[in-house]
Amino acid sequence: MRLDIFTLFPEAFDWFQSQRSVQNALAEGSELRLFNYRDTTPLNAGQVDDSPYGGGAGMVLRVDVVDAALRAAYPSEERPRVVLLSPTGRMLDDALADELTAEPHLALLCGRYEGFDERVHEHLANDEVSIGRYVLAGGELPAMVLADVVMRKLPGALGHAQSAVEESFSQMLEGAPEYPHYTRPVLHRGWGVPDVLLSGDHERVRRWRAEQSRARAAQLDPRAE
Numbered sequence: 001m002r003l004d005i006f007t008l009f010p011e012a013f014d015w016f017q018s019q020r021s022v023q024n025a026l027a028e029g030s031e032l033r034l035f036n037y038r039d040t041t042p043l044n045a046g047q048v049d050d051s052p053y054g055g056g057a058g059m060v061l062r063v064d065v066v067d068a069a070l071r072a073a074y075p076s077e078e079r080p081r082v083v084l085l086s087p088t089g090r091m092l093d094d095a096l097a098d099e100l101t102a103e104p105h106l107a108l109l110c111g112r113y114e115g116f117d118e119r120v121h122e123h124l125a126n127d128e129v130s131i132g133r134y135v136l137a138g139g140e141l142p143a144m145v146l147a148d149v150v151m152r153k154l155p156g157a158l159g160h161a162q163s164a165v166e167e168s169f170s171q172m173l174e175g176a177p178e179y180p181h182y183t184r185p186v187l188h189r190g191w192g193v194p195d196v197l198l199s200g201d202h203e204r205v206r207r208w209r210a211e212q213s214r215a216r217a218a219q220l221d222p223r224a225e
Helices: 010-017 020-027 063-073 094-101 118-124 140-151 202-220
Strands: 002-007 031-036 081-091 105-109 127-130
Touching: 002 010, 002 063, 002 140, 010 020, 010 031, 010 140, 020 031, 020 140, 031 063, 063 105, 063 118, 081 094, 081 118, 081 140, 094 140, 105 140, 127 140
Parallel strands: 002 031, 002 105, 081 105, 081 127
Antiparallel strands: none
């Protein structure tokens, strides 16, 4: 996969790129590229925003600035699926993550200030994705969340091939949260490990894990019972 991120703060992704799963995905042939809106802005002195028509507080990222960034990144090739990070977008879940992971090329648009000129939403983005119904200072953190969710699903990103298959909200668990995990020591301050996990009976363990997963789903949504 090629993942392109458009932002005013590419340095914010330095830590993200140092993560093992991201490095593994890149080593397997995926690509992560960062584009700064200021590098291609058609305005003077690196300007990227302007005051909103109709008045109001804050500044708005201009449509010509975002358009110029996309044109510079994709001068002749067909544009990838362009995803705008927005609190009003489609809620990111495992099913949407699978859908996006299937794309060979994604572009993520990070907003700032009061967000984007509405014409960016209407004419330049193919999708809008939200990580929650709340407002952050910018789209960088949501972009990292989306990129992490997607890249960890890529072949070779995780140490074990099954790690991204049977986990919370995956198809393997029918959309339910993952079951509890335990490791050594068997007993700590009187807190023990369920006997079934020490039984060596793999079928009993499988059934117990399925029951625990369903119970957790019911706690999140009582209608799931």
